[in-house]
Amino acid sequence: MEKTTLNYLWIKGEKVSTTETIDVVNPATGEVIDQVPNGGKKETKLAINAAYEALKPWKKLTPEKRESYLVKWADNLLENRDELAAILTEEQGKPLSESRGEIEGCATFIRWYAEEGKRVYGEVITGSKENQRISVIKQPVGVCGLITPWNFPGAMVARKTAPALAAGCTVVVKPASETPRIAIAIFEQLMKTGIPAGVANLVTGKASVIGETLFEDRRVKKISFTGSTEIGKQLMKRAADQVKRISLELGGNAPAIVFPDADLDLAAKAIVDNKFENCGQMCNGINVIYAHGEIKEKLTEKIVNLAKELKVGLGSDPGTDPIQIGPLVNEAALKNVEHLLQDAKEKGAKVETGGERTGDATGYFFQPTVLSIVTLDMKLTQEEIFGPVAPILSFQKEQEVVEFTENSPYGLAAYFFTRDVNRVYRMAEELDSGMIGVNGTSLSVPQAPFGGIKESGIGREGGFYGLEEFLELKYISLSLENDEGGY
Numbered sequence: 001m002e003k004t005t006l007n008y009l010w011i012k013g014e015k016v017s018t019t020e021t022i023d024v025v026n027p028a029t030g031e032v033i034d035q036v037p038n039g040g041k042k043e044t045k046l047a048i049n050a051a052y053e054a055l056k057p058w059k060k061l062t063p064e065k066r067e068s069y070l071v072k073w074a075d076n077l078l079e080n081r082d083e084l085a086a087i088l089t090e091e092q093g094k095p096l097s098e099s100r101g102e103i104e105g106c107a108t109f110i111r112w113y114a115e116e117g118k119r120v121y122g123e124v125i126t127g128s129k130e131n132q133r134i135s136v137i138k139q140p141v142g143v144c145g146l147i148t149p150w151n152f153p154g155a156m157v158a159r160k161t162a163p164a165l166a167a168g169c170t171v172v173v174k175p176a177s178e179t180p181r182i183a184i185a186i187f188e189q190l191m192k193t194g195i196p197a198g199v200a201n202l203v204t205g206k207a208s209v210i211g212e213t214l215f216e217d218r219r220v221k222k223i224s225f226t227g228s229t230e231i232g233k234q235l236m237k238r239a240a241d242q243v244k245r246i247s248l249e250l251g252g253n254a255p256a257i258v259f260p261d262a263d264l265d266l267a268a269k270a271i272v273d274n275k276f277e278n279c280g281q282m283c284n285g286i287n288v289i290y291a292h293g294e295i296k297e298k299l300t301e302k303i304v305n306l307a308k309e310l311k312v313g314l315g316s317d318p319g320t321d322p323i324q325i326g327p328l329v330n331e332a333a334l335k336n337v338e339h340l341l342q343d344a345k346e347k348g349a350k351v352e353t354g355g356e357r358t359g360d361a362t363g364y365f366f367q368p369t370v371l372s373i374v375t376l377d378m379k380l381t382q383e384e385i386f387g388p389v390a391p392i393l394s395f396q397k398e399q400e401v402v403e404f405t406e407n408s409p410y411g412l413a414a415y416f417f418t419r420d421v422n423r424v425y426r427m428a429e430e431l432d433s434g435m436i437g438v439n440g441t442s443l444s445v446p447q448a449p450f451g452g453i454k455e456s457g458i459g460r461e462g463g464f465y466g467l468e469e470f471l472e473l474k475y476i477s478l479s480l481e482n483d484e485g486g487y
């Protein structure tokens, strides 16, 4: 396939280059695959200027007109799905099948918000005086800065940009430096729709400079950030200066809890599918598996057998037997996994399978790993592992796992497996988490509010709640004149 060069920013509908560039590396080979612009203050200002100029006409368009651009965008993504998936895999590492699914997911989200933009309703409230009429309207927030991570580098751009544009906002997107090319390519498909220049802009480059430029500019009314809790906290503090609106989708520490009455085959399969998706680099990915003492051995055996079947390799491998696990995103991610594993082993964890780097020394591959005899003093039960390591703990009482979620600073997702309807309600209501999966681990759908509580973030992506993140409320009080000209 012909190599796609994606070395430009998108500002005011135009491709813009810079003299300084950033290398983009293929995590499967360690090779530099492209250089993207190292945009800074100047480029970010130009992007904000463009978004600000485009705002008034864009928000005045009918929702149907805005919808038409979004629908074309989704169509373009689907028409170019395979080419886009190849770009995604080349810089992020995930298997092509997952990348294709991610591009399809982008289109699904965009279409959903294209529709939902037509359902922004207001409210009429009874007045406090006979002649008072109160109405509440919802209006676009304004220019928004959207900052996205590398783990779902296509999906995150679509999930933020689509609701923002549907709500009538204009945007400046800053994608992660590990995975800027897929964001540039997804924007290319948006530009092809003929969307008015300046409505959507994209700047790659130094995060701190681009971030600071977005925060200091009063015309940028909102920041939506997905990434680590550490950076999210810094940005939340920074937003305080102008009381800028901010949404944060941050890290998690999701437990998967398996009760003795669960369908163990279903639980093991769902756990392995979730845990090892995207090489374990998923914010709502399972971090620890809590197996009830009565079924711990059986469940461990099933999980180990499934993990052993997983094929690790080049995400871009078109072979007939598709791989399920690509490399980690970079050397630092690999070292973090090794560090957490070493700590667990020193504290008594048993490696049931995996536990080593694998593949070519230049790629960042790690074996799918399952650990048993895991205890809560091990770092990997308290921190995001963000790698293909599944630690299994044992528990006896529901309250032990409820307390685990209560004591964790995170609260993104929790999963449990049971057939007892009483327990379903009890646990779903008690687990301290923004999202709960019961007898399944799939949570990311456009119509539901994805997001966390506590240090996992504020705000939601998905559903009408996701659109609300880009809307302001305005309350209008009207005093009516009576037929004699008085009030």
Ligand code: NAP
Binding pocket: 147, 148, 149, 150, 151, 152, 174, 175, 176, 177, 178, 205, 206, 207, 208, 210, 211, 212, 226, 227, 228, 229, 231, 232, 234, 248, 249, 250, 251, 252, 282, 283, 284, 384, 412, 451, 452, 456, 457
């Ligand atoms: P990250 O290091 O926090 O980076 C995320 C984004 O923020 C990148 O675009 C990064 O740019 C940018 N950034 C870094 N420092 C910044 C600053 N000072 N000002 C403005 N922007 C800044 O996170 P990551 O390692 O890419 O992503 C992994 C994390 O994201 C995990 O913790 C994961 O759980 C979380 N995540 C959460 C969700 C959710 O929905 N809750 C979804 C996906 C991922 P550079 O790349 O240029 O540094």
